Amino acid sequence: MSESTREAVLLKGNEACAEGAIAGGCRYFFGYPITPQNQIPEYMARHLPEVGGVYLQAESEVAAINMVIGAAAAGTIPMTSSSSPGISLMQEGLSYLVGCELPCVLVNMVRGGPGLGNIAPAQSDYWMSTRGLGHGDGRSLVFAPYSVQEIHDWTAEAFDIAARYRLPVTILGDAALAQVAEPCQVRLRGKTVALEHEWAVGGGLQGRERRIVNSLWVQPDVMEQVNLRIAERLKQASADLTLWQETGSAEPAILVCAYGVTARVAETAIEWAAERGVAARLFRPISLVPFPYAPLGEWAGRVRKILVLELSLGQMIEDVRLAAAGRCEVEFFGRAGGQLLYPEEVADRLVAMMATQG
Numbered sequence: 001m002s003e004s005t006r007e008a009v010l011l012k013g014n015e016a017c018a019e020g021a022i023a024g025g026c027r028y029f030f031g032y033p034i035t036p037q038n039q040i041p042e043y044m045a046r047h048l049p050e051v052g053g054v055y056l057q058a059e060s061e062v063a064a065i066n067m068v069i070g071a072a073a074a075g076t077i078p079m080t081s082s083s084s085p086g087i088s089l090m091q092e093g094l095s096y097l098v099g100c101e102l103p104c105v106l107v108n109m110v111r112g113g114p115g116l117g118n119i120a121p122a123q124s125d126y127w128m129s130t131r132g133l134g135h136g137d138g139r140s141l142v143f144a145p146y147s148v149q150e151i152h153d154w155t156a157e158a159f160d161i162a163a164r165y166r167l168p169v170t171i172l173g174d175a176a177l178a179q180v181a182e183p184c185q186v187r188l189r190g191k192t193v194a195l196e197h198e199w200a201v202g203g204g205l206q207g208r209e210r211r212i213v214n215s216l217w218v219q220p221d222v223m224e225q226v227n228l229r230i231a232e233r234l235k236q237a238s239a240d241l242t243l244w245q246e247t248g249s250a251e252p253a254i255l256v257c258a259y260g261v262t263a264r265v266a267e268t269a270i271e272w273a274a275e276r277g278v279a280a281r282l283f284r285p286i287s288l289v290p291f292p293y294a295p296l297g298e299w300a301g302r303v304r305k306i307l308v309l310e311l312s313l314g315q316m317i318e319d320v321r322l323a324a325a326g327r328c329e330v331e332f333f334g335r336a337g338g339q340l341l342y343p344e345e346v347a348d349r350l351v352a353m354m355a356t357q358g
Contacts, residue, residue: 008183013173014039016152016184017107021079023187024156026105027053028078030067032060032086035119036175037109040081051189061086065093072102073213075200077159081107084125085116091134094168098138098230099215102199103162106140107155107171109178112338120338121176121261126315129172130289137227140168141237142288144259148182156187161241165233166199172288176261238290248281249274254353255299257283257320258309262341266309269346278350293323300324304357307349309341310334
């Protein structure tokens with residue numbers, strides 16, 4: 001990430017996300033308020049006009065995602081943000097975006113659920129984010145930052161990624177990352193976006209050749225080809241954008257797998273467990289789609305156990321088990337409904353796992 005930056009400033013995760021979007025080229029934002037991400041549309045309402053951008057508050061999340069479709073069809077890379085129940089309402093529109101082969105950036109600051117739930121941190125939207133967007137075979141590219149700096153950086157990067165693969169790109173955060181304040185190196189707002197992308201609808205508009213944006217293909221063979229074309233771009237993204245980070249013991253007995261805010265808990269827990277004689281290593285997926293199956297699978301052949309940490313009843317664990325492919329035991333430790341994991345209880349769990357290995 002080589003963009004020029006200004007001096008570090010203290011920002012909340014939501015604010016860093018919005019500022020990163022503006023630096024990344026966002027000029028069209030459509031949204032609807034829902035806690036705990038309300039500071040994103042608030043920030044956009046204040047600052048997008050400074051760069052000639054347009055902020056529009058929709059009357060609902062359903063309206064917001066359909067506005068995104070319209071702006072993307074016009075040749076832009078629009079953005080919306082919400083939290084869990086709002087993202088649920090957007091699913092049909094997101095599927096239409098995939099079917100139309102249009103890009104956008106979507107931010108989900110996850111809250112406790114199901115239902116309206118609460119405004120506490122959770123990671124229980126993993127399935128919704130990684131297993132598809134509404135109906136059909138389409139998927140979003142998904143990135144899971146774990147700091148304010150990463151929220152800023154990955155939101156900025158998301159616009160180029162969305163354009164490159166003509167897919168929605170999801171930044172998956174949570175209520176804790178949305179509200180925590182940390183120093184952040186903010187990129188300069190130098191980028192402008194013209195309505196010249198190849199997917200833009202045409203036919204007399206600004207002299208462009210006639211093009212139609214459509215997701216209705218009544219001939220099954222044509223619909224299959226659309227699906228295969230989208231799948232090929234996902235395959236290319238897997239080769240280009242499979243990202244993860246590792247810290248901890250170089251010769252671990254236990255591999256801890258966690259993403260987002262839970263990975264920060266894991267870092268401290270692994271340090272505390274090391275003081276009690278447990279060698280553990282953190283494997284943190286940054287890209288959830290594409291998921292780092294191969295490098296995680298290599299560790300599964302070297303460690304005795306993998307401990308998956310999630311603020312859910314267990315969702316990412318399915319991908320971890322696919323990566324492990326039975327080469328080692330995979331255990332789960334999580335909390336649900338907005339409850340947090342704490343370093344001391346994770347360290348205790350690691351010590352207990354070593355004691356039972358014989």
